[in-house]
Amino acid sequence: MIRAQNLSKRFGDKRVIVALDLDVPHGGFVLLTGPNGSGKTTLLRLCAGLAAPTNGVLEIAVSRGQIGFLAHEPLVYRDLTALENLDLYARLYRIPERRERCGAMLERFGLWRERNARAITLSRGMLQRLALCRTFLHDPDLLLLDEPFEGLDAEGSDLLLEELTSRTATALVATHDPKLFASRATGRLALA
Amino acid sequence: MSQYAADVVALARKDLLIELRTRDTLPAMVLFVVSALTVFHFALPGGSSARAETGLLWIAILFTGLLGLARAFAAEREQGLLDGLVLAPSDRSAIWVGKTIGVSAFLVLAELVALPAFALFFHPVTWELIAAVALADIGIAAIGTLLAAIAAASRSRELLLPLLFLPLAIPVVIGGVGASVAAHPGSFLGFLGLYDAVFAILSWASFEYVVTE
Numbered sequence: 001m002i003r004a005q006n007l008s009k010r011f012g013d014k015r016v017i018v019a020l021d022l023d024v025p026h027g028g029f030v031l032l033t034g035p036n037g038s039g040k041t042t043l044l045r046l047c048a049g050l051a052a053p054t055n056g057v058l059e060i061a062v063s064r065g066q067i068g069f070l071a072h073e074p075l076v077y078r079d080l081t082a083l084e085n086l087d088l089y090a091r092l093y094r095i096p097e098r099r100e101r102c103g104a105m106l107e108r109f110g111l112w113r114e115r116n117a118r119a120i121t122l123s124r125g126m127l128q129r130l131a132l133c134r135t136f137l138h139d140p141d142l143l144l145l146d147e148p149f150e151g152l153d154a155e156g157s158d159l160l161l162e163e164l165t166s167r168t169a170t171a172l173v174a175t176h177d178p179k180l181f182a183s184r185a186t187g188r189l190a191l192a
Numbered sequence: 193m194s195q196y197a198a199d200v201v202a203l204a205r206k207d208l209l210i211e212l213r214t215r216d217t218l219p220a221m222v223l224f225v226v227s228a229l230t231v232f233h234f235a236l237p238g239g240s241s242a243r244a245e246t247g248l249l250w251i252a253i254l255f256t257g258l259l260g261l262a263r264a265f266a267a268e269r270e271q272g273l274l275d276g277l278v279l280a281p282s283d284r285s286a287i288w289v290g291k292t293i294g295v296s297a298f299l300v301l302a303e304l305v306a307l308p309a310f311a312l313f314f315h316p317v318t319w320e321l322i323a324a325v326a327l328a329d330i331g332i333a334a335i336g337t338l339l340a341a342i343a344a345a346s347r348s349r350e351l352l353l354p355l356l357f358l359p360l361a362i363p364v365v366i367g368g369v370g371a372s373v374a375a376h377p378g379s380f381l382g383f384l385g386l387y388d389a390v391f392a393i394l395s396w397a398s399f400e401y402v403v404t405e
Contacts, residue, residue: 016333048279050279050405064281067279069276075275075276084206092199092202
């Protein structure tokens with residue numbers, strides 16, 4: 001699903017990723033670990049096509065519409081409601097019966113009561129739940145998740161684990177706490 | 193409705209809805225253009241030519257457009273939202289079309305106040321002037337939206353946007369003033385139409401390369 005050979009990324013003089021080889025098979029669930037600045041987020045952005053490698057080869061076996069990308073930022077408009085945000089993405093991802101799908105995602109992540117609340121009024125944890133709704137909305141085949149548990153309370157964490165367990169999508173997950181994914185992970189890549 | 197058109201409608205609707213709620217851009221544009229025309233009214237000596245007065249209107253329109261363009265990608269820039277839009281399977285040029293529609297709409301609304309104010313302070317507005325302003329709006333929004341996206345990715349975006357936009361907007365002023373005061377404005381209106389077509393096609397075709405690394 002993801003194959004990288006001799007992959008490098010440099011920002012100016014700073015080398016963030018150096019000669020990385022990576023092979024994530026279809027259905028694999030690989031954890032990315034490493035200290036701050038080790039290139040976890042950069043690798044996820046490269047895999048999402050949001051950044052271009054400086055050197056090397058990176059092959060992704062799915063189109064960008066089949067990628068679910070969870071970033072540090074929730075990627076939702078603060079002045080739209082939770083439902084309006086999901087509806088916008090549902091339209092852009094051409095999801096059939098989008099209103100029902102958006103409603104189902106909001107219910108699944110415990111946000112139904114906040115569906116008409118503007119994103120700017122949501123707490124950090126609620127925003128993360130909304131970001132998860134956006135990420136999973138189109139049933140992606142490839143998940144690229146950057147610290148998915150960040151900001152979530154115990155209930156939110158349980159909901160996310162449940163969601164990840166129920167899915168067979170290939171995943172590359174940047175985390176500082178690999179124990180959280182112990183039951184699901186099939187591999188681990190430690191970046192230095 | 194084709195999927196492309198549906199994407200454009202969804203993106204433009206989102207921008208208009210956000211503006212309706214936040215009122216961040218349009219009131220500032222209206223206030224600016226009225227203030228500028230008021231200043232010009234008192235700054236211009238009495239008995240000035242229609243050409244000079246019309247020239248000031250075009251300066252006011254251009255800078256009002258610049259004000260709107262500076263805010264065009266504010267939400268996307270501040271919240272990193274362009275990543276979310278770029279990842280969607282829709283054609284990335286739809287983002288440009290949606291933004292261009294939004295910028296044009298704000299510009300037209302500001303001009304609905306500016307043109308009567310111009311008529312009040314200076315001289316009556318002609319149909320030729322209205323046609324020229326309508327054509328200029330398309331050009332300003334088309335090239336301006338592309339440049340606003342380029343500037344949004346830069347740290348010195350407040351400096352970069354005017355530096356990129358104003359030189360490319362010179363033909364708008366030439367065509368606009370010409371169409372407003374010439375005895376035969378047809379060729380100037382045609383020039384503005386050609387400017388719109390060339391820069392709209394260039395911006396539409398190149399937007400994808402601007403929003404991806």
